[in-house]
Amino acid sequence: xxxxxxxxxxxxxxxxxxLDPRIKLLSVVIYLVAIFIVPLxxxxxxxxxxxxxxxGTLLLTISARISVFKMLKGLKSIIVxxxxxxxxxxxxxxxxxxxxxxxxxxxxxxxxxxAIILIIVVYQLTKxxxxxxxxxxxxxxxxxxxxxxxxxxxxxxxxxxxxxxEGLYKSLFIFIRITTxxxxxxxxxxxxxxxxxxxxxxxxxxxxxxxxxxxxxFAMLLSLTLRYIPTLLIxxxxxxxxxxxxxxxxxxxxxxxxxxxxxxxxxxxxxxSFNRSEDLxxxxxxxxxxxxxxxxxxxQYKMGFNDYLTAVFxxxxxxxxxxxxxxx
Amino acid sequence: MGIQFKxxxxxxxxxxxxxxxxxxxxxxxxxxxxxxxxxGHTGSGKSTLVQHMNALLLPTSGELIVFGQxxxxxxxxxxxHLRQKxxxxxxxxxxxxxEETIIKDIMFGPKNFKISDEEALIRATNAAHIVGIDDTLxxxxxxxxSGGQMRRVAVAGILAMQPDVxxxxxxxxxxxxKGKTELMxxxxxxxxxxxxxxxxxxxxxxxxxxxxxxxxxxxxxKVVFDGKKEDLFEHENFDSFHLELPTPLxxxxxxxxxxxxxxxxxYDFDSLYQHLKEVKL
Numbered sequence: 001x002x003x004x005x006x007x008x009x010x011x012x013x014x015x016x017x018x019l020d021p022r023i024k025l026l027s028v029v030i031y032l033v034a035i036f037i038v039p040l041x042x043x044x045x046x047x048x049x050x051x052x053x054x055x056g057t058l059l060l061t062i063s064a065r066i067s068v069f070k071m072l073k074g075l076k077s078i079i080v081x082x083x084x085x086x087x088x089x090x091x092x093x094x095x096x097x098x099x100x101x102x103x104x105x106x107x108x109x110x111x112x113x114x115a116i117i118l119i120i121v122v123y124q125l126t127k128x129x130x131x132x133x134x135x136x137x138x139x140x141x142x143x144x145x146x147x148x149x150x151x152x153x154x155x156x157x158x159x160x161x162x163x164x165x166e167g168l169y170k171s172l173f174i175f176i177r178i179t180t181x182x183x184x185x186x187x188x189x190x191x192x193x194x195x196x197x198x199x200x201x202x203x204x205x206x207x208x209x210x211x212x213x214x215x216x217x218f219a220m221l222l223s224l225t226l227r228y229i230p231t232l233l234i235x236x237x238x239x240x241x242x243x244x245x246x247x248x249x250x251x252x253x254x255x256x257x258x259x260x261x262x263x264x265x266x267x268x269x270x271x272x273s274f275n276r277s278e279d280l281x282x283x284x285x286x287x288x289x290x291x292x293x294x295x296x297x298x299x300q301y302k303m304g305f306n307d308y309l310t311a312v313f314x315x316x317x318x319x320x321x322x323x324x325x326x327x328x
Numbered sequence: 329m330g331i332q333f334k335x336x337x338x339x340x341x342x343x344x345x346x347x348x349x350x351x352x353x354x355x356x357x358x359x360x361x362x363x364x365x366x367x368g369h370t371g372s373g374k375s376t377l378v379q380h381m382n383a384l385l386l387p388t389s390g391e392l393i394v395f396g397q398x399x400x401x402x403x404x405x406x407x408x409h410l411r412q413k414x415x416x417x418x419x420x421x422x423x424x425x426x427e428e429t430i431i432k433d434i435m436f437g438p439k440n441f442k443i444s445d446e447e448a449l450i451r452a453t454n455a456a457h458i459v460g461i462d463d464t465l466x467x468x469x470x471x472x473x474s475g476g477q478m479r480r481v482a483v484a485g486i487l488a489m490q491p492d493v494x495x496x497x498x499x500x501x502x503x504x505x506k507g508k509t510e511l512m513x514x515x516x517x518x519x520x521x522x523x524x525x526x527x528x529x530x531x532x533x534x535x536x537x538x539x540x541x542x543x544x545x546x547x548x549x550k551v552v553f554d555g556k557k558e559d560l561f562e563h564e565n566f567d568s569f570h571l572e573l574p575t576p577l578x579x580x581x582x583x584x585x586x587x588x589x590x591x592x593x594x595y596d597f598d599s600l601y602q603h604l605k606e607v608k609l
Binding site (some may be wrong): 234238243244245 | 384411440441486584
C-alpha cells in the first residue's frame with residue numbers, strides 16, 4: 001500500500017512547503033486553468049507555452065527538493081492511459097500533411113502475432129530488471145507496432161496506418177498536458193499537510209458564508225476525512241493480515257471465495273470505523289468542540305514576501321497565457 | 329521441522345524513509361515442546377518477527393524456513409498452507425470477527441483450508457469448548473457478547489484450524505485479571521496436553537516468569553537474549569535489557585534487603601510460599 005504516491009505528504013522545509021496554503025491552493029488552480037487555456041493547436045507558440053508550463057512544474061518539483069525521478073516514477077500508474085490516448089490520437093486524426101511517404105501496410109499475420117506475444121512475454125519477464133521501466137514500456141509498445149509493419153508472413157488481415165503530423169502533434173500535446181496536470185496537483189499534496197490544505201480550502205470558501213453555507217462544518221468534515229484515510233488504510237491492512245492468518249488468500253481464489261473474503265474485510269473495517277468515529281466525537285466534545293462555534297487557530301497564517309511573489313507570478317502566468325490565446 | 333530464522337532482516341519502506349525492523353535475526357524454534365515468550369520495548373520488532381512465522385511478512389534479506397518451506401518463496405510457490413500450520417492470533421483479535429453467528433465465525437478458518445462443512449463444525453465445536461464458549465452461545469452474533477468472550481471466540485477461530493504451532497501477539501492485553509488467568513490457562517493446557525509449541529509476545533513479566541520456558545529479548549530489531557527464563561533473570565547484564573523483574577523476584581529481593589532472607593529465585597507464588605515457609609520467619 002506504500003506504492004500509492006498520489007495524495008501523500010512528503011515532509012520537507014523547502015519554500016513550497018512553507019508557502020501560505022491559501023496562496024498555494026489558489027496558484028495551483030490558476031496554473032491548472034492556464035494549462036487548459038493553452039489552445040490545442042499545432043502552431044509553435046502553443047507548444048512553447050505548454051513546454052514552458054511543463055518545465056515550470058519540473059523546476060517547482062526541484063525547488064521543493066522532491067526528486068524528479070521519483071515524481072516521474074509516480075506517473076507510472078497512468079502511463080497505460082497516456083499511451084492509450086497517444087495511440088488513439090495518432091490513429092484517428094487525419095489532418096495536416098502525411099509524414100510517411102505512403103500509407104504503411106500493417107498486417108496482422110501469424111508471424112506478427114507470434115512476435116507480439118513474444119514481445120509481451122519478454123517484456124513481462126525482463127521488466128523487473130530494467131531501471132527505466134516506463135521507457136521500456138514505451139519501447140515495447142513501439143515494437144508491437146513495428147513488427148506489424150515488417151512481418152507480413154501468413155497474413156490474416158491488414159490495415160493501413162497513415163501518420164499525419166497533426167495527429168502526432170496533438171497526441172504529444174495531450175500527453176504533455178496530462179503529465180503537467182498530474183505533476184502540478186501531486187506537488188500540491190506532496191508539499192502541503194492536510195491541516196494546511198484544509199485551512200486553505202476553508203478560507204478560500206469563506207465568501208460562501210454570506211449565503212449561509214456552513215463552510216466550517218464542511219472544512220471540519222474534509223479534514224477529518226483526510227485525517228482518517230491513512231488510519232483506515234492501516235486498520236484495513238491489519239484486518240487483511242488477521243484474515244490471511246485464518247487462511248484467506250487474497251491473491252489466488254475464485255470469484256465466489258472473493259466475495260466472502262471481501263465481506264470478511266469490510267465488516268470488521270466498518271465496525272472499527274464506527275467505534276473510532278464515536279470515540280472521536282466524544283473526545284472532541286470533551287475538549288469543548290461545539291459545531292459552528294467560533295474557533296481560534298493555533299497557527300496564525302501570515303502572508304510573507306514569498307507568498308505575494310507567488311501570487312503575482314501566478315497572475316502573470318495566466319495573463320500571459322490568455323494574452324497569447326487572444327492574439328493567436 | 330519447526331521454524332528456522334537464518335540471518336533474517338526486514339525493512340519497512342516509506343517514501344523517503346527506511347526502517348530496519350529486524351536486523352540479522354537467527355533463531356531456531358522446535359515444532360513441539362516450546363513455550364517461548366518474546367519481550368522487548370514497543371517498536372523493537374516483536375510483531376514483525378511473529379508475522380514472519382506464518383509468512384505474512386517475507387524477509388527482505390536472509391532466509392527463513394517454516395516447516396520445510398523456504399521463504400521468501402520461489403515464484404509460483406504457494407505459501408498459504410503455512411498459515412494453517414502456524415496459527416497466529418493478532419493483537420486485539422476480536423476485531424477480525426465478522427460472521428452472523430459465533431460458530432460460523434470459528435468455522436471460517438478451517439473452511440478456508442478446504443475442510444468439509446461437517447468436519448469444520450466438529451473442529452469449531454471442539455475449539456469453542458477448549459476456550460470455554462458454551463453451546464448456547466453458538467447461534468448468537470459475535471458482536472453481542474462481552475469483550476473477553478469475543479477474544480475467546482477469536483482465539484477459537486485460530487485453534488479450529490488445528491495449527492501445529494500457536495503464535496500469540498499480546499493475547500492478554502486489555503483483559504481483566506480474571507480473564508487474563510483464564511486465557512493463559514487455556515494456552516498452558518494446550519501446551520501440556522498436546523506438547524504444542526506456543527510462542528507469545530507479552531509485556532507482562534509475571535506471565536513470563538510463571539509460564540514461559542524460553543525467553544527471547546528483542547531490542548531495536550536485534551535478538552539480545554535467547555535462552556531459559558532462569559538465565560534471563562539471573563543474567564549479569566539484566567539491567568541492560570530494560571526489563572522489569574517479575575513480582576515473586578521483586579518480593580524476594582525486597583525481603584533480602586529488609587529481613588535479610590538470602591535471595592534465591594522462585595518464579596511463581598506457590599514455590600515462593602513454600603520457600604518462605606521453609607526459612608520460617
